[in-house]
Amino acid sequence: MKKAMSAQGTKMYLEDLTSAPTATGAIVSASASEPVYAVFDDVSKLKNGEPVLITGTGWPSLDNQSFVLQDLDVNGKSAALYGSDATEETAEFGDLSMWSLSTFIDLCARTYSVQQTPATSIDTTTLCDDEKTSLVGFRDPGTFTFDFFIDPTDPAYLALLAAYDDGEVRMLEVVYRNKAVRTLPVIVQSISETGGVDQAVAGSCTMKITGAPVLTQPPDSGQPAEQYNLSVTVTPASGDAPLHVTMQLTETGGAAAKYAIDWKDGSTVENLIGSKTTTHNYETVGSYEAAVTATVGNKAQPVVKANPVTVANAGG
Template identity: 60%
Template sequence: MKKAISAQNTKMYLENPNAAPVASGKLTSASASTPCVVVFDDVSKVANGAPVYITGSGWTSIDNQEWVIQNLDKDAKAASLAQSDTSAETATLGKDAAWTINAFADVCAQSYQINQTPATSIDTTTLCDEEKTSLVGFRDPGTLTFDFFIDPTDPDYLALLEAYDDGEERMFEIIYRNGAVRTLPVIVQSINETGGVDQAVHGAATLKITGQPILTQPSQAAACPYVLTVAVAPLSGPSPLAVTVTLTETGGHASNFAIDYGDETTDTLPAGTVTKEYTYATAGSYTVTVTPNFKGIPGSVISSAQVTAS
């Protein structure tokens, strides 16, 4: 670990959910996988390492939570959600699936320090032992402290005070000069102010880290995610119902696809399949599921669509 980078030009931002969001939109697709890969309707203001809030997907594993964006492919408008797991989801992605990226306040730190607290050591030594024995206890994520200059009229400083007053968890971003991003969930614990003759008004803040930090590598080093989108048309109609299943791949190509039409009929589609015709002979509600056979992607990665024949 001899490689070093300068701390100069490191940017630090504290999430400000009380301000207007910087970006929002719809999710057009999502994969049932670990991690979940989502497709945005617009990625012009989406970036690796940014926390995105998901609502309306109908998937409890990701709804009403913030997830850190990784492996962003702007051409495909696709990205993975760090530490997410939607592999158990079987429902079709909700038509109201939406995303929001909140505004951030620039803390413009003079210096900073991340203080990780060592895990406790639990002594398990008994008279039977020939030497000391122990177990590792819980680890405290620690604190983040930074120094800054205060201007009481600065909106970003006021946003920091709001975070201290409400005590709500927020995301904190450290963007290094080489493009790497460290994203941490924090609560502002304290803000101190000092001043003196021939000195600038100076501040210091202590933020409690409330969860595991996520480190996102620069976009040029990130691998493009693979995502499969399944569309069925029409989604409903009288039986017998003839439908067209359309497969769209981004980030790679599967060697074949296992398709389950939901009526006890299955098939294997060859690589490069774009559309497949199928007819539902009897009335009912069916879930079309497609599992790509793609190198490095587990078989649990599926995309699905709901069809109703009346």
């Protein structure tokens, strides 16, 4: 624990529930897995560590809940929804599935502190015991406090006051200078103000943490990658057009979150999530070698080619 990092450059953002979302869009597909991997129509405004609200999927495990994005793949337009579990879902994924990203205000703190309260100790000692006995009780998530300078006309300060007035749960993002993100659900409990001769007007805010923080690691965090291997088999290997083929993916040394499949016939790249098999129709005569790029964690693996497939003219 000797590695150090400067606090300078750390950013803090608080969700603003009174403003319209900064971005919305459709969810193309999602895996019935733990966690859920979702494919979005657009990820240009999304980042790792941000919470998005999910609606319209028809899956009770997802609908009207916010999930923190992790393993964001810009090219594949997909991400994992941290803490989600759709393994029990049996319904079809809804065609009206949507995501929305809330507006966040920049708190621009001077200093901050996260205080995590130890679990309570429950005394269970009786007169029959020879020594003290106890049980470990619930752990309090703690508080988040920060100091800041006050300008009473600043929209961010007014939004902070509104958060104090309504007492609703909001998401707080702490973005470190190395791009790691800590996301916490909080309630604004108190705001104080101080001032004096030769002093800037300053404030202090205390927020109650209401749940478990989510720590999202930055891309290329230096963690060693697993030794991962993928083999791709397409059957049948030959036939007349139009040829209906099945792709089977077999992997060792890890499990990919998703696969980008280029069928090499000019069709759109297919993003496969939550399955290791898929099908395709080759409509045109020719020879094709499909290529698959697997993503393990947040790293795209080297492209793996399938066996060649030859499509002949049905008329000979």
